[in-house]
Amino acid sequence: MSVYAVSIEGVEKRYERFQLGPIRLTVEPGVVVAIVGSNGSGKTTLFHMLMNTVQPDRGDIRLFGESYAEREVEMKRRIGFMAESSYAEEAGWRIRDIVSFTSHWYPNWDAGKWEALAERFELDPKAKVNLLSKGMKRRLMFSLCIAQSPELLLLDEPSSGLDPSAWRIMLDEIKKFMTAGDRTVLMATHTMEEVRRLADYVAFVHDGKLLEYKDKDTLSYDWKTLWIGAAIEEAEAVQLPGVVDCEPGGTTRLTTRDVSATEQALEQAGIEIVNRQPVELDEMLHHLIAMKKQK
C-alpha cells in the first residue's frame, strides 16, 4: 500500500473560544484536495499544524508517512507552503534576495522554473518586497512555492488578491504541477470555480469540524435537486432518505445528498420526478452547516 501524503488522526486544538477537531483525514498522493469552509472554521489553523508551526493538543499528523518529531527539516523541504499572510516582508529585501534565500533552503530548487514564472507573473527581481501590492506578494509567494519543486503544496486561499489574469496563470501552474509524478495539493479556498476546475476531493469544514470528505465526482453524483409532481408535506419530505431540504409548491423541490436512495423511495411511493439538477458546491456547504446546527 502506498504511504499517505497526509495523514491526520484524531487531531484536536483548543483555543479559548474555538475548538478544532477531532479531525481524521487521510490523503493519498497524486490528488488535489480543496478545503472549503466558512470564515473561522479552522482552515488556517489546520495548515499551521501541518507545518508544525502550531502544535495539536491531541492526535497524530504524518506527512509522507513521517512525523515532525523524527525529521522536521527533511519533511519541510518536501512542502511548499503558501500562507494566508505573507512573511516575505523583511525590511529592505528585494525579490531577488528572497529568491536567493529560498533557493538555498530547498535542495530541489528550480531556478529556470522560477524565472519563467516571474516572467509570467511580471515580477521584477529588483522590486522591494514590502512595497509590492497584495496581489503581487501573492504572485511572489506562489512562484516561490512552485520553484521549490515540492511533493506537497499547501495553499491557504491562494487566489486571495489575485487579478483574473494572475488567477488563470495560477490555476494553469497548479495543473502543470500535478502532471509530474505523485504530487499532492491541499488548498483552502472560498472560490468555487477553483474547486470545480482543480479538486479531486472536497473537504467541507465548519466550526472546527470536518463535515464531509468525498471525491468531487461522487459529490456531484450524490447531490441533486429534484422536482416532483406531487405536493407533499415538508415534514414528510425530509423523512425521505437523503433529503436535506424541501420547498413545497405546485412542484415540490427536494435537495438530496443521496440521489439513489431518494429516487428509490420516491419510486416506491409512486411519486414521479419531473426534473433533476446538480447542486452547487457552496449550496452543499450551506446544507451541511444547516444539518450540523439541527443536531
Ligand SMILES: Nc1ncnc2c1ncn2[C@@H]1O[C@H](COP(=O)(O)OP(=O)(O)OP(=O)(O)O)[C@@H](O)[C@H]1O
Ligand atoms: N493563536 C490563536 N489564539 C486564539 N484563537 C485563535 C488563534 N489562532 C486562531 N484562533 C481562532 O481559531 C478560529 C479559526 O481560525 P482560522 O484562522 O484557523 O480559520 P479559517 O478557517 O482559516 O478562517 P478564514 O476563512 O476567515 O481565513 C478563529 O475563531 C480564530 O479566532
